[in-house]
Amino acid sequence: MADIFRLLSRGSTLAKGATGGSHITTTRSKPTTVPAPKKRSREQDDLAVPKELDFFGDAANVKKKPKVADADGDLSMDDTDGEEEEDEEDEEAAVKKENGELEVVEDDDAVRKLMWAHKLKYTLLTDPTANDDGGEDGAKKTKRKKKKYAQLLIPPLTSFTQLRSSAHGYALSRRVYENILAQGYTAPTEVQMGALPVLMKKQQTSGMLTSLSWVDLLTCAPTGSGKTLAYVVPLLDWILSTRKESGGERGVRAVVLAPTKELAGQIVNEVKKLSVGTGVRVSLMRKGMAGTSVKGEEAGISVKSDILVSTPLLLLHAIEAEEKEDGKKGEFANVRRLVLDEADVLLDELFRDQTLGIWRALKESAEKDGGLRTSLWSATISSGTEEIARNMMLPSSALAAPITTLDEPTIPSPPSPKPKKSKKSTKTPETAPEPAASAPAPTATILRLIVGIKDTSLPTVKQTLLYTATEPGKLLALRQLFTTRFVPPALLFVQSIPRAQALYNEIQYDLPTPGRIAVLHASLTDTAREGVMDRFRRGDIWVLITTDLLARGVDFKGVRLVINYDIPTTVVAYIHRVGRTGRAGREGGEAVTYYTEEDIGYVKGIANVIAVSQGDQGKGEGKVGKWLLDALPKVGKRERKELKKKGVKARAGTEAKGAARISTKSGYERQRMDKKRGAVEASRRRAAEAAKGGESGGESGGEEEFMGIEE
Ligand SMILES: Nc1ncnc2c1ncn2[C@@H]1O[C@H](COP(=O)(O)OP(=O)(O)OP(=O)(O)O)[C@@H](O)[C@H]1O
Numbered sequence: 139m140a141d142i143f144r145l146l147s148r149g150s151t152l153a154k155g156a157t158g159g160s161h162i163t164t165t166r167s168k169p170t171t172v173p174a175p176k177k178r179s180r181e182q183d184d185l186a187v188p189k190e191l192d193f194f195g196d197a198a199n200v201k202k203k204p205k206v207a208d209a210d211g212d213l214s215m216d217d218t219d220g221e222e223e224e225d226e227e228d229e230e231a232a233v234k235k236e237n238g239e240l241e242v243v244e245d246d247d248a249v250r251k252l253m254w255a256h257k258l259k260y261t262l263l264t265d266p267t268a269n270d271d272g273g274e275d276g277a278k279k280t281k282r283k284k285k286k287y288a289q290l291l292i293p294p295l296t297s298f299t300q301l302r303s304s305a306h307g308y309a310l311s312r313r314v315y316e317n318i319l320a321q322g323y324t325a326p327t328e329v330q331m332g333a334l335p336v337l338m339k340k341q342q343t344s345g346m347l348t349s350l351s352w353v354d355l356l357t358c359a360p361t362g363s364g365k366t367l368a369y370v371v372p373l374l375d376w377i378l379s380t381r382k383e384s385g386g387e388r389g390v391r392a393v394v395l396a397p398t399k400e401l402a403g404q405i406v407n408e409v410k411k412l413s414v415g416t417g418v419r420v421s422l423m424r425k426g427m428a429g430t431s432v433k434g435e436e437a438g439i440s441v442k443s444d445i446l447v448s449t450p451l452l453l454l455h456a457i458e459a460e461e462k463e464d465g466k467k468g469e470f471a472n473v474r475r476l477v478l479d480e481a482d483v484l485l486d487e488l489f490r491d492q493t494l495g496i497w498r499a500l501k502e503s504a505e506k507d508g509g510l511r512t513s514l515w516s517a518t519i520s521s522g523t524e525e526i527a528r529n530m531m532l533p534s535s536a537l538a539a540p541i542t543t544l545d546e547p548t549i550p551s552p553p554s555p556k557p558k559k560s561k562k563s564t565k566t567p568e569t570a571p572e573p574a575a576s577a578p579a580p581t582a583t584i585l586r587l588i589v590g591i592k593d594t595s596l597p598t599v600k601q602t603l604l605y606t607a608t609e610p611g612k613l614l615a616l617r618q619l620f621t622t623r624f625v626p627p628a629l630l631f632v633q634s635i636p637r638a639q640a641l642y643n644e645i646q647y648d649l650p651t652p653g654r655i656a657v658l659h660a661s662l663t664d665t666a667r668e669g670v671m672d673r674f675r676r677g678d679i680w681v682l683i684t685t686d687l688l689a690r691g692v693d694f695k696g697v698r699l700v701i702n703y704d705i706p707t708t709v710v711a712y713i714h715r716v717g718r719t720g721r722a723g724r725e726g727g728e729a730v731t732y733y734t735e736e737d738i739g740y741v742k743g744i745a746n747v748i749a750v751s752q753g754d755q756g757k758g759e760g761k762v763g764k765w766l767l768d769a770l771p772k773v774g775k776r777e778r779k780e781l782k783k784k785g786v787k788a789r790a791g792t793e794a795k796g797a798a799r800i801s802t803k804s805g806y807e808r809q810r811m812d813k814k815r816g817a818v819e820a821s822r823r824r825a826a827e828a829a830k831g832g833e834s835g836g837e838s839g840g841e842e843e844f845m846g847i848e849e
Contacts, residue, residue, distance in 0.1 A: 249291045257591075258332040260290040263356070263528050263584040290585070294331040298323065301371075307339040311378050313415045314371060321411060323367070327722070329359035329589045330368045336585055337372035337513065340379075352583055354531040355513040356481070356524060359589035360596055361717020362693070365515045366408045369394075369477050374409075376475060377418050377444050388419075392475035393500065394447045395493060397483045399664065400671060401691035405447045405479065423448030427456065441469055450484060450492035457499045473500045474510055480690045481514035482523045482710070490526075497530055509533065517717060518593050518710045524586065531584045595713045595751040599720040599727040603745060603766075605734075612703060612732045613644065619730070620648055625698045626680035629718050633704040635659045635685060641703060642683050654680040660687050689715045695722070702731035708778070709743040739777065742770040
């Protein structure tokens with residue numbers, strides 16, 4: 139593990155006053171760490187220069203963005219499903235020269251600056267040291283021990299061309315590299331800059347890139363920042379580089395879990411795009427595959443793919459079915475990589491048991507053979523989720539045995555004083571002894587990567603809170619928006635399935651062109667769900683009414699407007715819903731959140747997120763005033779939990795009970811309309827009966843209410 143750390147981190151020891159050595163990224167040296175910054179409240183953070191990320195101590199001296207290479211778009215693509223070509227040459231030097239890119243990170247200060255500029259923060263979670271956080275002994279206060287973790291400096295990836303380079307420790311297959319460029323991606327996004335070095339760098343042994351890095355990773359990066367590519371490319375890289383070892387045997391080697399079918403399907407498509415021509419196969423887990431029987435059939439269809447993408451329950455059933463059958467995990471015995479996309483949902487109450495069931499089963503079967511490497515991804519990861527994940531990542535043996543690399547003298551080191559301008563040490567002090575060649579395989583290296591400010595919504599999305607007083611007020615506001623400044627496509631979120639359907643019934647004819655509004659929720663059939671997704675992606679649907687089903691992960695590139703018709707029941711849900719717009723740095727996205735009297739207690743959390751994310755950019759109606767933040771009441775933990783579980787009470791329940799009803803009409807008007815409808819129906823029935831009695835003409839029943847395109 140020491141070797142891997144040396145690959146991942148910079149060599150000099152700041153504690154001893156070195157300002158950095160001049161060496162390339164693959165230098166074998168001790169990790170350089172910086173101590174964790176003091177915790178700051180969100181309100182305190184200066185958003186232009188997030189101080190919590192200023193662990194380099196000299197933010198002011200940092201240049202803006204580093205130069206990154208533009209990709210050479212002139213590619214020759216071969217779509218055959220053949221095996222990988224041998225890498226012929228190190229192309230990077232030539233491309234880098236052409237583009238004048240920043241190629242090799244020179245020293246620790248350069249790494250710090252680069253990490254600061256791209257808001258990357260790595261924390262080593264493997265071996266916390268108990269730290270007295272200043273609590274006092276006494277009658278009222280009890281002394282608390284707080285875990286303290288070391289932070290690491292890891293040179294970020296500054297251009298995709300580096301991925302082709304052996305000198306940088308990557309040597310990614312040419313085909314995958316070309317597939318990345320074929321997507322039109324010219325430079326890595328920040329999460330990719332931070333995660334790819336951790337997950338892909340290989341070890342230099344006798345001048346060759348041999349063993350692979352050995353890291354479990356928790357990544358928290360903003361919505362729409364390209365996390366999918368950040369885990370798919372390392373998976374492809376690992377599968378291709380270990381293909382020979384696996385003897386060309388087919389079968390599942392990596393599993394990706396996602397909370398919804400929509401997201402799972404999207405991930406499969408991403409893997410397909412990035413693996414064109416590599417021979418790597420990917421499948422979406424379906425009923426009837428791998429041990430699960432469908433319609434009474436006994437045997438499941440064997441999964442021939444290298445990568446399997448699934449929602450948790452389906453996969454758990456398949457694993458359990460196999461275990462029951464022969465006590466082995468036949469189909470899944472070779473899985474060595476596990477990815478949890480939207481990890482905080484997968485480890486939250488609803489999915490936790492299923493996810494942990496899968497994780498344990500895969501971990502158990504991998505333990506004797508190199509172990510299972512896991513990575514978790516989300517735009518929001520709570521400390522609770524982190525703790526669950528950390529415990530799962532630590533192998534049982536590692537929990538007892540100290541991990542040799544982590545208590546070396548270079549960790550932690552104090553923050554760098556203001557970097558001196560040109561002073562560079564030429565030699566990297568090696569303080570740690572080299573591990574013996576026969577050292578046992580690493581047991582656990584758990585890293586956390588945070589990109590940007592944790593748990594905030596995108597600053598590029600204009601966010602507005604709109605008080606509508608009452609339920610009918612929301613409908614009026616929505617109709618006004620449709621007739622004044624509406625720019626499709628829009629996603630419209632409500633609290634429940636009955637409310638999604640009710641809103642659809644109410645507004646389906648509100649746009650001048652019919653058929654442009656649709657509804658998508660979990661009660662629809664798979665085919666209907668897929669159909670609506672396709673039509674929305676094609677631009678046939680302009681307004682998609684949905685529940686939190688589509689709040690996470692789903693990437694509709696061009697969504698311009700998110701309307702929280704019903705207030706999200708958690709701040710986390712708010713961040714993810716709003717993140718459906720402003721994808722991949724797109725400007726011009728907007729999010730409007732309506733709230734009524736019933737919601738007042740729940741607005742403060744959202745208002746705080748908006749205030750932090752918008753900073754000085756929030757102008758006019760988008761800005762959350764201090765007066766509002768001060769005026770909004772605080773909500774206790776218990777109430778928040780309740781809200782998360784059941785939603786706003788006034789809107790819970792069915793349409794029949796009135797709670798899900800969405801209409802601008804008063805009770806009196808509705809009663810009159812019901813009576814009128816009753817009379818019309820009775821007269822139709824009479825006409826139909828008369829027609830049955832021998833008279834011709836007149837269709838029975840007349841118009842049925844249109845309940846949605848998919849039903
Ligand atoms: N390097 C890149 N350059 C430009 N666009 C990119 C790059 N990488 C990914 N993208 C695009 O960014 C968009 C968002 O990517 P992705 O869905 O992976 O985001 P995410 O971080 O997983 O978001 P969420 O948290 O909402 O799930 C996609 O449309 C993808 O095509």
